Amino acid sequence: MKQIALLGGTGSIGLQTVEVIKEHPEEFNLLAFAFGENVDKALPIIEQLKPSYIVVKNRAIKEKLGNRISYNGKINYGIEALNEIVSLSKVDIVVNAVLGSVGLEPTLEAIRANKQIAFANKETLVTAGHLVMKEAKANQVNLLPVDSEHAAIHQCLKGENLKEVNRIILTASGGSFRDRTREELVGVTKYDALKHPNWSMGSKITIDSATMMNKGLEVIEAYWLFGVPYDGIQVIMHNESVIHSMVEFVDRSVMAQLGTPDMRIPIQYALTYPDRFNYHLSDALDLVQIGQLNFREMSFERFPCLRMAYEAGKAGGSLPTVLNAANEEAVSLFLQDHIKFLDIEKLIENELEKHSVIKNPDLETILSIDAEIRDSVKRTGLKR
Ligand SMILES: NC(=O)C1=CN([C@@H]2O[C@H](COP(=O)(O)OP(=O)(O)OC[C@H]3O[C@@H](n4cnc5c(N)ncnc54)[C@H](OP(=O)(O)O)[C@@H]3O)[C@@H](O)[C@H]2O)C=CC1
Ligand SMILES: CC(=O)[C@@H](O)[C@H](O)COP(=O)(O)O
Ligand SMILES: [Mn+2]
Structure with missing residues (x-):
């Protein structure tokens, strides 16, 4: 037991x-x-x-x-x-x-x-x-990933040599506003933003999905979990959230992990790893019923939060701490109706631009930057 x-x-x-x-x-x-x-x-x-x-x-x-x-x-x-x-x-x-x-x-x-x-x-x-x-x-x-994309990559990499990985391909549903232009994001409400097309999740991650910051955080998460450089981590849009992510190897062979969008599957696998137990909590994946899987190119112009996450991850040091703390606070302000949807990305960009990067920060430094950035975002956000 x-x-x-x-x-x-x-x-x-x-x-x-x-x-x-x-x-x-x-x-x-x-x-x-x-x-x-x-x-x-x-x-x-x-x-x-x-x-x-x-x-x-x-x-x-x-x-x-x-x-x-x-x-x-x-x-x-x-x-x-x-x-x-x-x-x-x-x-x-x-x-x-x-x-x-x-x-x-x-x-x-x-x-x-x-x-x-x-x-x-x-x-x-x-x-x-x-x-x-x-x-x-x-x-x-070992950190056993529960996040669906990372659980997928972890499974695709089982028994593989990390040196033979060409790139990781993270799939993104696109979130609640995937079919809207940036102009159409002016005035959207938290109720609109909370309608995720595929997953039922907590409010913060659902908003992150709508801004594409969720995928940005996942790029950084993948960098640390799998040790693949940022240039080897690609994000593509995949409407159905059926392919949870993929790994391309040096011989151009691509491994994917598929499943119905049900987080209890990766949760169970993380608990039973390296074994697999029977699973009866949801129906089996029915590809014939789904009919087709769709993919689109990702755009940094449409989703600046994804660009900011790559930039913060590549810069490293204390910048990812700033990115995360600013995002956590900005999303919280949005959920409390203090700021508008598009203010989230502006508040994050503002903090990233102001920050002087500290290399290799220790725990105390990280906790202090985290608190300082949250405070700053709250002050700036509440003035809006
Ligand atoms: N939801 C999903 O499907 C997915 C989530 N994740 C990640 O999993 C994590 C959790 O997400 P999700 O479950 O959606 O979030 P929720 O907001 O639904 O749940 C957060 C949990 O954390 C608890 N909590 C918050 N602050 C504290 C604290 N100071 N001390 C102890 N407990 C605390 C909350 O308690 P209470 O509510 O009682 O205050 C609640 O139990 C996030 O990092 C998210 O990115 C990753 C992939 C998918
Ligand atoms: C279930 C899960 O892992 C979430 O992180 C999910 O990926 C969110 O969907 P998006 O692809 O819209 O960010
Ligand atoms: Mn995920």
Whole structure:
């Protein structure tokens, strides 16, 4: 029986991870469960699976949950408590499904404790990929990608020699505004932006998908996970999200991984790796019913967030931290109706232009830049 510590358990990935765990009660036990503030979503899971350790965002939530929980689970709060549960000796797998760079420190702790990590939290790799990968190499820990594209690439690369990779081809659905011109983006609402054509996901990543920043973050995520240079990472638009990504080898042979757009499939694979378990939660892929798969060229002019992500990734140092922090804050302002959709990219570009890059930043520097940029975006954004 594998003992699981799930971070971000009330989110889109977290809830789907719980479904996978429940499908295989003889294989997986939810030992530790962490979430932010959503007690109503957490309570039924906690009451059913009775994790021994629970971590929430702050003391107020701890008290709120403590008043409603019916068994003797240990409840704690804050980043240190997250760091503690990922390092528990009994834990076999840490699922990192928290949103944003708050996942950085627990990731480093889980690596230092030699845990297998099912990794969804892409912002952590964007903000501090050099620190995470250095620690992973030193401790010989594999990050098992949950993000659908990276899970696909990981499968295409199984048994292959990385030196024989020509390029990685990341597929992008295009998001909710893929058929609109830039002029048609003026005045779009968050309700329009939240209508993803293929996937049901948390709000932040759905907005990232609409701005194409999601693919930008994924380019940087791929760079760190697979060690392929930025010039060898291509993004193409693929309407159906059926091909999750591809790898081209030096002999021009291309491997692709396909599947229905259902995140429980890569989540389950990250939990069972290197084995595969039966899966019954959704229907099998039916290519005849789908009929055709469509592809389009990606445009940096149409999607400046993708251009900015490549530029930040290539520049390296502290610039990806700036990109990520500015994006997290700008999306949050947009979701709270403080700024317009097109302001997201303007606020990010503004921070990237102002920043003097620091080479090889340490954890303290990254955390301080992250806080400083969020503050700056909030101030600028609220004046708009
Ligand atoms: N959703 C998807 O299909 C995919 C998501 N990803 C990545 O997975 C990650 C999670 O995405 P998604 O599930 O959509 O996000 P959601 O917003 O749905 O969920 C985020 C989770 O993180 C928790 N959380 C936020 N802040 C804290 C904190 N300070 N301490 C503890 N928990 C916290 C939230 O708790 P609460 O809500 O209770 O406050 C919630 O459980 C992101 O990095 C995303 O890019 C990658 C591929 C696909
Ligand atoms: C499910 C998943 O992995 C998301 O990151 C998805 O890729 C978002 O779709 P886009 O291709 O629209 O960014
Ligand atoms: Mn993805």
